[in-house]
Amino acid sequence: MLWKFALDLDVGVSGEVLEGIIWVNLTMGCCMSKRSAANSRSAARWRSTGIVGLRDSNLKHFPSEVLELERAVRTLDMTHNKLVEIPLEIGSLANLQRLIVSENLLERLPITLGKLQSLKVLALDDNRLTTLPDELGLLVRLERLSVSSNSLISLPETIGSLRNLMQLNVSSNHLKFLPESIGSCFSLEELLANGNSIEDLPLSLCRLANLKSLSLSNNHISQLPQNLLSDCTSLQSILLHENPISMEQFQQMVGYQEFESRRKRKFDKQIDSNILMNSKGLDEGLDL
Structure with missing residues (x-):
């Protein structure tokens, strides 16, 4: 292209300059050819x-x-x-x-x-991200959804259609509440919503019979649904650090003793399996 441009303007081009121009064009063509070949190899590998x-x-x-x-x-x-x-x-x-x-x-x-x-x-x-589309609810085979560290102010009600969802991480957003429909995510085992502005939890959480871990630290939660511990019979871990809820409130909830037994069995199993714990040891999940 450079050679043609020079000729079109009737500019004198010496043999030395012309040789340099041709070399530049050949070099560019060679680089483009190599890049194209690399892209083809990548595409073939991806397809395979x-x-x-x-x-x-x-x-x-x-x-x-x-x-x-x-x-x-x-x-x-x-x-x-x-x-x-x-x-x-x-x-x-x-x-x-x-x-x-x-x-x-x-x-x-x-x-x-x-x-x-x-x-x-x-x-x-x-x-x-500030929002998630309603069409998210069409992903009926979805098992793990992680949207932490965004700017979400709400979750779509259609999230309740995700019946195969096992893990949901919405930590470090700007959520003030969780949708009522979340109680329809019947396969949910782990819910992480740390670092939001949540004040109240939907009563539908009590329908999550497979829920094992609930992380809600650094929110504005002053109370939990009263039947959460008794209805969520798989629940083994609750993290509520930096929330305006006391250990006394937590211990007075229906099903607390059963929850405490499950929690201890979980840690006993980890100890028996020689699983190393972090510096907090047996984290109670509440600031005492």
Whole structure:
């Protein structure tokens, strides 16, 4: 292109300069050829394994090469990039099971996310999300959802449609409440909502019979649903540090003794298995 430009302007080009121009163009062509070959090899590997790993790639835009793979992709990890959006075309990855886009600059999610009917893991931590789309409730196979360290002020009521959800992490957001529909997430085993502004908990939490761990530290909770300990018969751990609730209140709840027995059995099992504990030892879950 540089050579043609010089000739079009009828500019005299010496043999030495012309040789340099040709060398530059050949070098650029060689680099483009190498890059194209590398992209082709990556695409072939992604298609073969179903795993697309693009962590720490300084990406500002979602690669079109990934979208072109469509049903071949099962895992997509784009952690620690500079993505500001996920394109609508993400819905074409119909067999995607794990989508990890943590540590980016996402402000919103596309409504086509609901088309990912095979999705089991969705990690969107450390972004700039203020809302989650109602279409999230269409991800009926979802087992793990992590959206910590965003700017969420609420969760969609449709989250109650996630009947296979086992782990939900909404810590470090701006939530003032959890939706009543969360009581319909019957498979939920772990709920992490530390570092929010939650004042009251929905009574529907008492329906979560499979819930084992409930983390609510650094909120504004002054009381728990009265039947939480008696109805959540799998509950073994509650973290309530930095909340305006006393140990006396907690101990007076219905089902406290049963909960305490489950908690001790859990730690006894860990000790018997030689599992190392952190510096807090047997954390009571409340500030005493």
